[in-house]
Amino acid sequence: MVINNQYLSVFSDRYTQIYRESCIIKHEEITNILNDVKSSLDIDFVTKKRIYSIVNELLENTMLHSDHSESEVELVILKTDDCYRIITINTISVDERHNLLSYSTNINSLSIQELKNQYKEKLLNGEINDKGTIGVGMELIRLQSNNKILISTDDNSNVIIDVRLDKL
Amino acid sequence: MQRLKIDPTASSFFVDLNADTGIFNFQGESRPENAPSFFEPIIAWLITYRNTIEKDKDSHHLKVIFKLDYFNSTSTKYIVDIAKLLKSIDDLPNVNLATEWFYKSIDEDIRDSGNELIDWTGLKIKLIPYD
Numbered sequence: 001m002v003i004n005n006q007y008l009s010v011f012s013d014r015y016t017q018i019y020r021e022s023c024i025i026k027h028e029e030i031t032n033i034l035n036d037v038k039s040s041l042d043i044d045f046v047t048k049k050r051i052y053s054i055v056n057e058l059l060e061n062t063m064l065h066s067d068h069s070e071s072e073v074e075l076v077i078l079k080t081d082d083c084y085r086i087i088t089i090n091t092i093s094v095d096e097r098h099n100l101l102s103y104s105t106n107i108n109s110l111s112i113q114e115l116k117n118q119y120k121e122k123l124l125n126g127e128i129n130d131k132g133t134i135g136v137g138m139e140l141i142r143l144q145s146n147n148k149i150l151i152s153t154d155d156n157s158n159v160i161i162d163v164r165l166d167k168l
Numbered sequence: 169m170q171r172l173k174i175d176p177t178a179s180s181f182f183v184d185l186n187a188d189t190g191i192f193n194f195q196g197e198s199r200p201e202n203a204p205s206f207f208e209p210i211i212a213w214l215i216t217y218r219n220t221i222e223k224d225k226d227s228h229h230l231k232v233i234f235k236l237d238y239f240n241s242t243s244t245k246y247i248v249d250i251a252k253l254l255k256s257i258d259d260l261p262n263v264n265l266a267t268e269w270f271y272k273s274i275d276e277d278i279r280d281s282g283n284e285l286i287d288w289t290g291l292k293i294k295l296i297p298y299d
Contacts, residue, residue, distance in 0.1 A: 027179065031178050031179055035178075045272075045274050045275070046274065046275070046276060046277070049238070049275065049277060050277070052238065053238065053240075053277075056199055056240055057240065057241060060199070060240065120284075120288060122245075123244055123245050123248045123288070124248060126245065128203070128204055128242070128245070132202055132203055132204050132242070133203065133241070133242045134241060134242045134244075134245035136241045136242075136244075136245070137240075137241045137242075139241075140241045140244075144277075
C-alpha cells in the first residue's frame with residue numbers, strides 16, 4: 001500500500017502522530033486495531049471513546065467501499081493542543097469514490113439540527129441495506145466530531161478521510 | 169417459550185432472553201460483522217414473545233437490563249427496533265415492564281443514547297449510572 005505521506009506532511013509542523021497502523025480490511029483486523037487504540041492511547045475516557053467510535057465507523061466504512069477483498073487501510077491519529085485528527089487512507093473504485101463523495105457532500109451540507117433529524121429518521125424508519133448496515137456511519141461521525149468530514153483523493157486511487165475531533 | 173441466550177464475542181454483546189423469569193439482558197459491546205444475522209433472531213424472539221403473551225390472561229412482570237459499553241451505528245438501529253418492540257409489549261394490558269439502562273457515570277454518550285431511546289420510542293427507561 002502506498003502510504004500517503006504527502007497528505008500527512010501538511011500537519012507535520014503542528015501535530016504529533018500518536019497512532020499509525022495499517023491492515024487488510026477485515027472484521028478481525030478492525031477488532032485488533034480497536035483493541036490497540038483502546039489500550040495504547042493515554043487520554044481521557046470520553047475523548048478516547050469518541051475516537052474509538054470514529055475509528056470503528058471509518059474502518060467499517062472502508063469495508064463497505066473497498067475495491068477488493070484484500071484491500072488495505074491505513075489509520076493515522078494525530079494530536080495537537082486543541083484537537084485530534086483521525087485519518088484513514090485506502091484504495092477505492094471509481095464508482096465507490098463517486099458514491100462516497102456524494103454521500104459526504106450531503107452530510108457536510110446539513111446543519112447539526114438537520115443532521116440530527118436525518119440520523120433520527122433513518123434509525124426510526126430506515127431499512128437495513130443490502131450491505132447489512134443502516135448507512136448512518138458518516139452522520140454519526142459528524143455528530144460526534146461536530147466538524148465537517150474532509151474527503152480527498154490522490155493520484156494512486158486512494159481516498160483519504162480526515163475527521164477533526166476538538167478537545168473537550 | 170424457549171430461552172434465547174447468546175454468548176458474547178469480541179464484537180457482539182451478551183444476550184439472555186428468558187421468558188420463564190421475565191428477565192431480558194443485553195450486556196457488552198456491539199459491532200457484529202453481520203448485524204442482520206446477529207440481531208434478527210433477537211427481534212424474532214421478541215415478536216413471538218409479544219404475540220404469545222398477548223393471547224393469555226396472565227400478568228407478566230418483566231425486567232429489561234441494558235448494560236452496554238459501546239455499539240456502532242447499525243447496532244443503534246437494531247437497539248431502537250428492540251426498544252420499539254419492548255414498548256409494544258409494555259403497552260399490553262397484562263404487562264408491567266421495567267427497563268434499566270446502565271451507563272458508566274463518566275460515559276455521557278451512553279447516557280445520551282438512553283435518553284434518545286426514551287424520546288424516540290416512548291419506552292419508559294430508568295437511567296442508572298455506575299462507577
